[in-house]
Amino acid sequence: MGHRSHLLRSRTAQCGRLAKTDKIDALILAAFAQAIRPQVRTLKDEETQALGALLARRRQLIDMRVQEKLRRDRAAAVQRSSLKEHIAWLDARIDQIDIDLIHRLRTSAIWREKDDLLQAVPGVGKVTRLTLLAELPELGSLDRKQIAALVGLAPFNRDSGQHRGQRVIWGGRAQVRQVLYMAALAATRSNPMIRAFYQRLCAQGKPKKVALTACMRKLLTVMNAVVKNQTPWTASGLDLEHSC
Template sequence: MDTSLNDGKVASFANDEAGIAALVERLQAQSPKLIVLEATGGFERIAAAALAAAHLPVAVVNPRQVRDFAKASGRLAKTDRLDATVLAHFAQAIQPAQRPLPDQAAQEFAEQLARRRQLVEMLSAEKVRLKQATGKAVRKGLKEHIAWLGKQLHASEDGLRQLIESSPAWQAKRDLLTAVKGVGEVATMTLLALLPELGTLGRKPIAALVGLAPFNRDSGTLRGRRTVWGGRAAVRQVLYMATLSAVRHNPVLKAFYDRLRGRGKRPKVAIVAAMRKLLTMLNAMLRDNAHWNPPGNAKIA
């Protein structure tokens, strides 16, 4: 990995134990005000953990933000050295907030959840291939693989449940969340793993964090339109599925959705609004450690 240092130079360090140790030593000598890393699918975790353990100020940022910043700055070329320089300029201009790294249990939970999602995707793909296959040997292999993936999926889900059972705090949050009609086990696991801020932020910041905060787009011929974008896609996906269930079976969300549709709102707009309301309700419940209470939660908006 290439790193832009305080003196304007770019240095390269291997993303292994020795390279990360050298990086930490180099940065400790410079006493930086902020160290910015791009989220790279988990490859940044060891370096970020080592820097945090050395009491260095670390912020892990969305790579899309950095790339948009680079484009806005007129830097269209992309190499490791240029990326390091762009990150340094991004840190100076934006000064992203430092975020504490999740503890080991939280990281393991998130990895288990990601593995479960991968297994579900592989199972779906193999089942499609089985429908299309005609040869006996291929079909036999596919069936065996599907059976194996199914066992792995069950093992992964059992592992997630055991991790929740090992934490009284997670158990308490799970019990609160699953009491809400529409919020199932998968949605609860995803919220616990990928949205640890739930219950600690206000309704607007938590909506923005997930990517459900409406932004104005009053420009050119667009007037009065509001759009949502960014945020945590995996969280948004489970909230979408939970909301589809909730607008049918949860009296509060159903009444809210029906009211919006009665006002002429398009189905997609009404669903997104219901997703935001569900998120707000769940956030308030965890914040106040309050159990599901339809009359009281109906007033949360």
């Protein structure tokens, strides 16, 4: 709320209003909506929100486990027993959440169908599929440029006058990008389409980080097309990423 309040005060001052009240805030937001016309997006349904909440809790527990393991490695002897017990408890809780997540996924007809399609794409694991379904419900309903921009994988210009800056990605949905990074990394080894694409970019002199980001975008657009067209992925050169 603090960041939002700061932005509202800045916008209010830019409009010549130095006071801040709920009514003024509402007027500024209404003026912004009328001028910018932001895209209207539907709210996530209750099941999708619950799936996202469970995923968020899973990430929290994994972060705790990483911290506890780091503490265990440099802990005094009298501390290690307590740390080991807590790590074991965290392992059990993460396993239980994984069971719950998979159960929710497989008992939903819509999610099960999408999950089956995504599962066939080499490099796309359980966490990636769950994150996409929970955090990116638009998957399969947008074209490839729109889905890449939504996630934050569309490169933006950084030009001024005659200067042509390096294209960069920014914004979007950070949690989705994080899992796509790991998925693309795995796909450069296990997915023939992504591996060939990555090797071609590296052979052209692209930095590995740039090449991997391009693989993230390509993998996302392939999955988007697979879900949109209800067409299973194959390794036979199917050019799904350009089909929508």
